[in-house]
Amino acid sequence: MRNIFLALSFLIVISSCNKVKPAKQLAQTVNKADSITIKKIFNSALTNGKSYQWLDALSNDIGGRLSGSPEAQKAVEWGENLMTELNFNKVWLQPVMVPHWVRGEKEEAFFTSSNEKFNVPICALGGSVATQKDGVLGEVIEVQSLEEAEQLGEKLRGKIVFFNRPFDDALLLTFKAYGGCVDQRGGGAKVVGKFGALGAIVRSMTHSIDDFPHTGAMSYGDLEENQKIPTAAISTKAANLLSEKLKENPSLKFYFKQSCKTLPDAPSFNVIGEITGSEFPDKYITVGGHLDSWDLGDGAHDDGTGIVQSIEVLRLLKLNNIQPKHTIRVVLFMNEENGLRGGKKYAEEAKNNNENHIAALESDSGGFTPRGFSFDINSENYDLFMSWKPLLAPYGLHDFDKGHSGADIGPLKNETISLFGYRPDSQRYFDYHHASTDTFDKVNKRELELGAASMTSLVYLLDNYLN
Structure with a gap:
């Protein structure tokens, strides 16, 4: 009887080990698969990126884009045309009235x-x-x-x-x-x-x-x-x-x-494009920056870089044949600089339409070398987010800090949404911020492309692992 008991115990142990091993292997496989995908994203951004040439057009062909100005309207048309050409599943304009101050x-x-x-x-x-x-x-x-x-x-x-x-x-x-x-x-x-x-x-x-x-x-x-x-x-x-x-x-x-003087409010638009999710089309991950800028320079760092990086996120997903599970939406917000009307309007319409936003990422800190992300998330998702550090650290993304995510996505905040801010190195940002020196020539092509790849990698992980 004792021998039978020992034999049964041995079989149970062997069986348990066999059950644990595949689970562990599966975890390793998933991490390896994610690592391979993120590497592909960075490779394509650095060898086949489009963000720099888009920024050239936005900065040099249009220039400073103060809300209510003719240049702001040209930027709206540029954003709509570009995302239409990129064959996003949906592209549309969201009307919003904005302040109109002239210098x-x-x-x-x-x-x-x-x-x-x-x-x-x-x-x-x-x-x-x-x-x-x-x-x-x-x-x-x-x-x-x-x-x-x-x-x-x-x-x-x-x-x-x-x-x-x-x-x-x-x-x-x-x-x-x-x-x-x-x-x-x-x-x-x-x-x-x-x-x-x-x-x-x-x-x-x-x-x-x-x-x-x-x-x-x-x-x-x-x-x-x-x-x-x-x-x-x-x-x-x-x-x-x-x-x-x-x-x-x-x-x-x-x-x-x-x-200077303030004119009556003027009509303008948020510009929105999206790739429809394959499994959860009614759950949204939003990425964006603000399309308006001050008028002294051409708004390259603030926030032309955030605009082109956000559009590039969707293009890089398509380029790498990554079909997102959730709907990924890029928003070019209007009027962050002197009113935040675009961010507030987007959140208002999302609420009116009962849209379920599970995450949002904003780029509005310049186009310098990537350092990491700030985050405003609930405790349930904290450990998940921190578990991605080993995947992102090889690309210089070491800084993961609780804090402000972004002005335009802030109005989306609720108890469940995860909010993120892309954080590049900030030591030179205020050399150019809101000044005539904020021009295209101050943006480094490679730094800009690394930022677009960093943002795309985070969106890829959010799409894979958030419910």
């Missing part, structure tokens, strides 16, 4: 101190009102924060307020440095306008010390019309010089002139 004539600025005149590179901030026709001239009060300006209160009346808090160069994450300063640009006029200031100028949002002013959005909040004051950014070199001269002569006079 007008080139701005002028200078200050005088000890009978010496210093010309100042300057640009109006998006949404600002104009100065009076002959400009505005006044003494300057320098502040480092909105709180300091608020405390000065009535002392600001009749003055031009100069916000001069620089980026924190000790922060390795440049987006944190930007986040630590951008409230001056966005809310400076709102704070000082109510105290009767003549105008507000702000140090440009960049690490670089140069003579290129950086524009960007600002808001007056709930100020009365007569409290809205002209607001502009000056270059970092000019900011340093002005600060130095103010120490020598606190009563120096600053002059600036701008003729």
Whole structure:
């Protein structure tokens, strides 16, 4: 009896081992298959990529694409035509009304101190009102924060307020440095306008010390019309010089002139294309960037690179004969820069149509060397996402951090969707962000293509493993 028991035990052990081994082999096979597919994606992006030539057309043939402008409309037509030519299963335009602010004539600025005149590179901030026709001239009060300006209160009346808090160069994450300063640009006029200031100028949002002013959005909040004051950014070199001269002569006079204005909202579109899923056509994975840009440069890094990379994701899937299980949708969002109308409209329509979005990926951090992804996901998918690191690490994708995914996909957030932001190296991004230097020649072809392949690889994994 004991021998029979031992024999049966031995058979059970052998049987158990036979059951475990195929499962383990299957896991290894799946990982190997994924690794092979990702390698193919990178090979095709680097040897047969199209993103760089698309960016050339978007940047150089169309240029800066401020919401409501003729250039923005040309970009809409370009995106629709391109995705139609690429034979995506569906391509359509999603109407959205957008703000229409125009810069007008080139701005002028200078200050005088000890009978010496210093010309100042300057640009109006998006949404600002104009100065009076002959400009505005006044003494300057320098502040480092909105709180300091608020405390000065009535002392600001009749003055031009100069916000001069620089980026924190000790922060390795440049987006944190930007986040630590951008409230001056966005809310400076709102704070000082109510105290009767003549105008507000702000140090440009960049690490670089140069003579290129950086524009960007600002808001007056709930100020009365007569409290809205002209607001502009000056270059970092000019900011340093002005600060130095103010120490020598606190009563120096600053002059600036701008003729910008806000027109009635204009009709525009999100541009959408998709590949229909083979198993779950009613479940969506969205990838995108914003089609609009500021008007000073040609919007190559912000966010032309994100646009062409997002379109390339779908082309690379098709090129490698990868039929997605879920519907993969690319969205070229309109009006991220000064209103976020496109992102909000897309989320609104998705909700109205009861669309089930399981994941979204945004590229809006420039076209530099890939570093990884930020993510905003539920705990259920966290371990799954982190398990992909060994597959992506060979391509330089080491940084996987919880955090902001992207402004345009943010409105999609709910308890189940997984949101991701593509994260390239950011050390040079704010050299060009919102400045006239954001041009096609600043984008490296290989870096751009590596980014497109990185995004495609993540979308491939999301499609394979998310429910």
